[in-house]
């Protein structure tokens with residue numbers, strides 16, 4: 682290896698966002714950005730655009746696989762996609778969702794599954810839905826050296842028990858979940874669909890960063906499903922808190938129609 686390529690390899694290894702760096706952002710008061718990614722191309726585009734964390738979310742079940750909720754996606758499928766995202770990113774910290782119901786199958790099973798994720802992909806952390814009820818699991822993962830992001834508030838994997846996707850307002854439960862996850866060693870917490878004032882209270886209470894989705898502006902960071910953020914949603918449910926920063930659906934459809942027209946008319950390819 683030449684000197685310059687050795688240097689550039691070293692540089693790219695050093696610049697990936699780390700768990701301690703994400704945590705330090707809270708004390709510095711700098712807001713954290715996170716988006717979902719499910720494949721190499723999207724991971725590369727988002728990573729090169731400066732997002733600090735990528736989430737291989739189980740929302741993949743809905744956005745990529747076309748299911749009606751997040752329950753069907755399997756561990757092997759999460760690993761397959763996490764590998765692509767791992768290959769496509771070099772700057773962002775990559776977090777991978779533990780799919781339903783892995784973390785309810787006991788501490789041992791969860792450590793084995795999360796261990797597979799870290800061993801078989803290039804990703805650096807896992808996310809699991811749960812707070813106080815998952816404290817022992819979080820603690821076991823952290824003890825094994827696996828960074829954990831907890832996910833409290835609306836937990837999409839419990840959609841059937843909740844009877845739909847609803848704003849979570851139980852203050853005592855939310856505070857108990859968030860503090861238990863922090864005490865168990867989670868490095869960060871997603872707060873989903875929590876009233877903004879409550880999200881603010883939890884964010885001020887915790888030492889670890891909160892990352893909000895549908896939880897108002899006071900969290901330490903924000904996460905969105907990238908397909909929603911880019912206007913790529915194809916008929917699925919788009920929550921009211923989503924902001925689309927582009928209309929890629931129209932761009933793709935227009936380009937496709939133009940390509941089809943040109944092929945039919947014999948304009949493409951040219952001599």
Ligand code: KIV
Pocket residue numbers: 717736737738739740741778871894904905906
């Ligand atoms: O799976 C996912 O995309 C998520 C985000 C909504 C936080 O969990």
